[in-house]
Amino acid sequence: MIPRAKGEARPESFWLLVFGCLSALCLALCGQSPLAHAEVAAVASASASAEPAEHAEAVSPAPSMARLTHGLSAGVDGQAVPESDRPPGALPDDNGPSPAVFPTQDLTIRFNHRRHVKDLKLSCTSCHEKARSSRQAADSLLPKGTRCDACHGSDHRDLMQVRADPQAAIGQCAYCHLGYSSSAGNRVAPLSLPKPNLRFDHALHVSRNIGCAQCHGAVENLELATRDQLPRMRGCLNCHQAPDPAAGRARSQCRTCHLTDPNGLIKVSFASGPLSPPSWLHDAGHGPDWIERHKVVAGNDSRFCANCHTEKSCADCHDGRVRPRQVHPNDWISMHPVAARENQLKCASCHRDQSFCLTCHQRVGVTMSGPFANLVERGRFHPAKSEWTDGPRTPRHHAWEAERNISACVSCHVERDCAICHATAARGGRGSGFPAGPGQGSDPHPIGFRSRCASALRQNARPCLVCHTPDDPNLLDCR
C-alpha cells in the first residue's frame, strides 16, 4: 500500500503497473484465473527492478508464471500436502480443524514457508517471535509487516504510509498482497484471521521444549500455512492424557483447552458454529442417531458428558418435564402399546411399569384392576381367551408374551392378576405351585430357578410368600 498525497506525481512503477494490468487482461482473455492477474501485475512491476542476489529466483526480470504461483496454497506448487507434513492427529479427509474452534480464515496474502525456512534458513521464531512469550490463544502471532521489510525492501513502519521497494519485485505490494492493485484505491485486501475459541499458552509449551511441528506439522515443507496447519485435538491428546494428580499442567480435562462458561461448562456455541465432539472422540459423535446411541457412551463415562451438560440435560428427558417429541412422536398415546411391546428396554430407561404406566392406565380404564376394571362395555383388550389363555403357546398366548416382555404386562396388571392363577392353592390361587403338576402349567418360574431360589429367598422372601405359604414344601426345599 503506497498512499500518495494529492497531486503527487505518479511514480514510474505506476505505468509499469498499468502495463502489467493490460498484460493481465490479455492473459485473462486467454483463460488465466483472476488470481493470476495480481501475479502478472507483480511480474510486470518486477521486470524493471533490480534483484538482490539472495532472492534471485523470486525477482528475476522475467520469471515464469509457474514460479510466481508459489505461496498461494499449502502444498508445494499447488500439490496436496503429504499426510506426513500435516499436524499430528490430522485425518486425511478432515477438512481442517473444527470451525467452531478455529473459525474460517480469509487469507489474502501469499507466503512461502518452505522457501523462508528451508531455503533461507530462517527459523519459525524469526518471524513468529511472539510465540515464545504468548500466553493466550487470542494473541496474534503474525509478524508485522516491518519484519518483512529487512529482506523485501518495503517499509511498513507507518501503515498509512507503506512504501514498496521500487527496485525489487519482492518489495512490491502485489508480490505478497493478493489482488492488490494500486489503481483500485491503492489498498490491500484485509486479512481475516479470527481468534481461536480456545485456551492456549504458547510460552508454556515452548518452555517445555515442545517444538512448533509437534502441533503444526512440518510447515517448513509447505508453502502457505492455512487452517489445515492448525493443531488437531487428536494431536493434543498425545500429551494431554493423564489423570489429574499425575498430569501436572498437561491435564486431559476438556477445560484445559476449551473455553468455559462461568458455570464451568464447556462453551459450545460460537458465531462460527456449534462445538460438538468428533466421532472419534470416545465414539461420541452427536450425529442424527445420537439420541439412540448416547446411553452407551453416557453409561460408560458420564463425567465426560458433564463437561458440556448439567444434570438438567439428563433430567429434561429422563425425569420428564415435557414429552420429548423426538422420542415420542405423533400420536404417541395411541401408538405406544406397540412400541412398548416391541422394545421394553427403551421404555424402562425412563418409566416404571407399576407406577408410571399403571397409574395412567388405571385412570383411563385399560387395566384389569382399577376404577373401570369391571365395566361390561370395556370389552376385551387381549385376543380371545381361546388364543390368549387356552390356546397353543404361540406368540398370541399370554405366557409367550409374559416370558418375553413381562414389563408390558405389568404396565396394566398388578401382582394379584397373576397370582390368581399362578399362586398356590394354599395361598389363595388356583395354581399348583412349584413345580407345576401335570397339566397345570401354571408355574411361572424359569427353568433352572431351583438352583437360584435359595439365594433369592434369603435376600427377600416377600415375592415367594405372595404365592407360597411359609410351610410350602417347595419353599422349604429352597431354604
Added chain:
Amino acid sequence: MVAKLTRTLLIGLALGSGVGLASEARAYQTEIDATLDAQFYSLQSPYGSPLVQRRRYTQTLALNLYDIQTDRRPFGPTLSFKSRLRLDSDFGQRPEERNPDSASYVPGLVEAPVDVMYAFLDGQRYLDGYLGFRLGRQYVVDSLGFWSFDGAEVLITTPAYLAFEAYVGFEQRGGLPMLSGSRFEAGGVSRGDRSGLSFGQSPSFLQESKLAPAYGFAIESSGVQFLHSRFSYRKVINRDAVLVSPFLDNGGGLTYALGDRTSSERLGYSLRADKADLGAVLGSIVYDLYNRRVSQYNVGLDWFASDRAVIGASVDYFLPTFDGDSIFNWFAHRATTSGTLRADLAFSRQFELAASGGVRMFTTEGDPATYAASSAPGPSQDGRSFDYLGTLGGRYRFWDGSLALNTMAEAGNAGHRYGGDLTGRKQFDGGYYDSLAVLSLYDWEDALRPDRGATSFSYVLGGGINPNFLSFSRGRLGVEWEHTMNHLVGQRYRMLATLNFSVLR
C-alpha cells in the same frame, strides 16, 4: 406487542433476581434458571370413556452457585452447589381420583406436588486433584442406569490411572409424584403413602414410610484417552413393612413382610476402547445379584472408516429384572437380543445422515408347548419370534436454522410402526425470534388389537421470542400448537406454552 410484553415480563424477572444478585461483589458465580411449561390436552380411553383432561403446569426452579471456594485458580479445587426444585401439577385431575373411598381412586395420584430433583454440594480436585465429593440429592449415571440418591459420594483419583468412587445414602423414591412415576427405584412395584387405605385395598400399592438405604462403589479408569472402563456395584435395601399376599390367609388374616430385604443388588461393568484412526469398542454388562442372572449387556464395534463415516455393529441383550419385592422377577424367562448395523455419514459439517437396521430376537425357554414345566426340553424345540427394525435420520444445518428428518420402521409379532418426522427450525432477526414446524406421518398396527391400528398425521407449529436483554441472562417465551389426525382420536389438539429464564453471573 407480544415481544414487548415478554420483554417486560422477563425484565421484571431479571430485576427480581439479577439485580439482587448484583448487590455486592463476590467471587462465586450464581445461576438461576426457571422453566415454566403449561400443557393442555386430553387422553381418551380406547373404550371411549373416561376422558382424562390434562391441565399440566410444570415449573422448575434451579439455583446453582459455582466457585464457592475462597481461592480460584486454574486446575485448583472447586466447590459448587446445584439444585433444582419442581412443581408438577395436573389441574385436570378429578378429586375423586384421589379419594380412597371413591370407585375412581387411583393410588399415588397427587395434584400439585413439589419435589427436589437434585440438590448437592459438589467438590472437585481437592487435595491436589486426588479428592472429589458430592453431598446431597444427586444423580448417578453408569452402566447400572440413571439413578438418584440422597447421601454422600467420595471420589478418589489416583496418579495410577484409576479412580475409586464410593457412595452411601438413601435411594430417591417418588420421582415425579403426579404420575406416580418413580424413576430411580427398580421396577415391578408401586410405592407410596397408604394412609387412608384399608388393608385389603390396592394391596400391590406398597407402603413407603421408611428410607431405603443404598450404597455402592465403583472403580474406573481415569485420564486415559483411548480407554475408559468402570466397574460398579450397588445395593438398595427395602425396610418397609409391606403386605405380602393379595389374598387372605387361611386364618383370614394378612401377612406382612418385615425387616431389611434386598431391593436390588447389581454389578455393572462398562468398557470403551478407541483408536481415533481405526474405531472403537464399547460394551457393558449388568449382573443382577438378586436374580443371579445377567440382565443386560451390549457390545458395539464402530469403525471410523474416515473422518466423515462411521460404520458400526452392536448387540443388545435385555432381560427385565425388578425390585426384590416384586414377583415379576420370576416371570421373565429369557431376554430379547437385538443385533444392529449402523452407518453415520457426515457429507459436510452441515449435512449428516445416519441409518441403522437390525433384528430383535426372542427365544422361548424350550418347547413353547411345555416350557412352563420344570423339565428341560431340548433346544431344538425352542420357539422364536423376530422383530425387524430400521431407522434413517438426516440433519441439515444452515446458518440460522436446521432441517431434520427422523424415520423409523419396526415390524414383528407385536405389530408394526412405520413413519417419520420432518422438523424445521429457523431463527429470525439474529435469533430474537425462532420458529418450529414439524410434519409427522406414522402408520402402526397392533397385532393383538387390530382395531387399534391407524395411520396418523400430525403437525406442530411453534414459535418463540428470545429477548436476551441483559448480557448475563437468557429468556425465551414459546408456544407450540400440535394437531393430530387419525381415525382413533379424530382430531386431537395439544397446546404447550413455555417460559424459560436464566441468569448467570
